[in-house]
Amino acid sequence: MQKYECxxxxxxxxxxxxxxxxxxxxxxAFEDLPDGWTCPDCGAPKDQxxxx
Amino acid sequence: MATVxxxxxxxxxxxxxxxxxxxxxxFHGYATGRGTTYNAYLVMDETVTLVDTxxxxxxxxxxxRIASVTDPAGIDLIISNHAEMDHTGxxxxxxxxxxxxxxxxxxNGKKALAAHFHLDERIEAVETGQTVRLGETEATFVExxxxxxxxxxxxxxxxxEILFSQDGFGMHLASTxxxxxxxxRDIVHHELAKYYANILLPFSKLVTxxxxxxxxxxxxxxxxxxxxxxxxREDLAWPIDAWARWAEQRPTRKAVVTFDTMWHSTESMAxxxxxxxxxxxxxxxxxxxxxxxxxxxxxxxxxxxxxLLVGSPTMNNMVFPTxxxxxxYLEGLARKNLVGAAFGSYGWSGKAIGxxxxxxxxxxxxxVADSVALQYVxxxxxxxxxxxxxxxxxEVLARRVESS
Numbered sequence: 187m188q189k190y191e192c193x194x195x196x197x198x199x200x201x202x203x204x205x206x207x208x209x210x211x212x213x214x215a216f217e218d219l220p221d222g223w224t225c226p227d228c229g230a231p232k233d234q235x236x237x238x
Numbered sequence: 239m240a241t242v243x244x245x246x247x248x249x250x251x252x253x254x255x256x257x258x259x260x261x262x263x264x265f266h267g268y269a270t271g272r273g274t275t276y277n278a279y280l281v282m283d284e285t286v287t288l289v290d291t292x293x294x295x296x297x298x299x300x301x302x303r304i305a306s307v308t309d310p311a312g313i314d315l316i317i318s319n320h321a322e323m324d325h326t327g328x329x330x331x332x333x334x335x336x337x338x339x340x341x342x343x344x345x346n347g348k349k350a351l352a353a354h355f356h357l358d359e360r361i362e363a364v365e366t367g368q369t370v371r372l373g374e375t376e377a378t379f380v381e382x383x384x385x386x387x388x389x390x391x392x393x394x395x396x397x398x399e400i401l402f403s404q405d406g407f408g409m410h411l412a413s414t415x416x417x418x419x420x421x422x423r424d425i426v427h428h429e430l431a432k433y434y435a436n437i438l439l440p441f442s443k444l445v446t447x448x449x450x451x452x453x454x455x456x457x458x459x460x461x462x463x464x465x466x467x468x469x470x471r472e473d474l475a476w477p478i479d480a481w482a483r484w485a486e487q488r489p490t491r492k493a494v495v496t497f498d499t500m501w502h503s504t505e506s507m508a509x510x511x512x513x514x515x516x517x518x519x520x521x522x523x524x525x526x527x528x529x530x531x532x533x534x535x536x537x538x539x540x541x542x543x544x545x546l547l548v549g550s551p552t553m554n555n556m557v558f559p560t561x562x563x564x565x566x567y568l569e570g571l572a573r574k575n576l577v578g579a580a581f582g583s584y585g586w587s588g589k590a591i592g593x594x595x596x597x598x599x600x601x602x603x604x605x606v607a608d609s610v611a612l613q614y615v616x617x618x619x620x621x622x623x624x625x626x627x628x629x630x631x632x633e634v635l636a637r638r639v640e641s642s
């Protein structure tokens with residue numbers, strides 16, 4: 187699955203891991219993250235992420 | 239140029255040329271009771287290099303210190319480790335005054351400087367691992383994004399073995415003493431902790447990674463030179479270990495109770511809660527009335543705590559404003575692994591308690607006791623319930639810490 191990187195702080199969203207800090211299950215594609223989801227490290231919104 | 243202040247020689251090639259701000263007492267929400275310094279460093283190598291500048295009103299102090307060593311117009315290179323204006327306030331003017339050919343910043347730094355000063359294309363982006371030979375010495379850049387801004391980076395100077403750590407391991411402490419070992423240890427420790435609590439706490443996961451990376455790089459280090467406060471030249475493991483420890487955010491058996499009060503009722507409840515905490519097993523309780531405590535000092539107290547209990551009266555259905563101020567601030571600092579509870583006196587609606595509960599939940603403070611809300615002036619039975627609340631939280635805290 188496609189990983190995405192936060193262009194503000196460098197955090198990598200790995201769909202296989204999800205994001206437990208915001209109740210995102212492993213296996214959740216980036217596109218399926220809720221609109222209000224933000225970077226867990228720096229708070230940047232989804233639109234600051236790019237595929238890597 | 240008339241020089242009032244001199245540079246301070248750190249090594250044969252490296253000078254401190256910063257500014258001391260004795261009078262600052264408020265720094266974007268942080269009470270700086272001991273003032274601060276804006277540190278800038280001059281590297282007198284073949285490429286004369288300036289590392290960071292100072293807050294705008296202190297430009298002449300910095301330029302004067304530089305002039306005591308060399309003509310500022312001779313500076314070839316400026317390194318900007320961080321775009322915040324306590325370090326870049328006079329950067330545009332210094333760029334003009336020095337005619338520096340190159341100004342280096344991280345990629346995010348270049349963007350940030352453009353958005354602050356609407357500069358042209360004179361800023362060059364560098365990345366982690368990139369080096370610039372200055373002569374006998376060589377500068378290597380290490381990005382430290384979100385410690386504490388996206389643009390933050392550090393610069394390591396080999397040949398001198400100095401890590402210019404920018405805000406890393408920094409503190410707000412004005413002094414003529416330039417080295418940490420020249421200052422009372424307890425003051426340095428307190429200000430280091432306060433700085434971490436108020437500036438770095440939300441980024442603790444990144445601090446853990448950065449410290450691990452720093453230790454793995456295993457750089458020979460003679461000095462750590464931050465951009466605020468004293469320079470470390472002895473026992474360099476101490477500030478690094480302190481940051482690593484605080485980043486773990488382990489709970490302790492220390493509890494913080496913060497509150498405000500309209501007619502001393504919530505205050506008397508807070509005192510009973512504090513007593514209960516001690517009876518339940520907290521080894522230390524900080525009772526912080528917000529009328530007498532600054533939010534940044536409350537933040538410092540929760541750095542090494544395990545519990546946060548918050549008391550508020552209800553005023554016009556709302557949490558009392560000083561309590562809301564403090565919680566807004568603490569929520570942003572995102573301290574993890576705390577247990578807590580809510581309490582307060584009220585007149586008729588009592589709506590602040592529900593708001594406090596929701597707020598603590600949003601802050602990930604685990605409420606381990608039912609809130610206590612009492613009408614007007616608490617009676618003995620009411621105060622006993624407050625003590626019981628404290629005791630309950632104290633017992634949970636003691637159990638959690640022992641089992642961890």
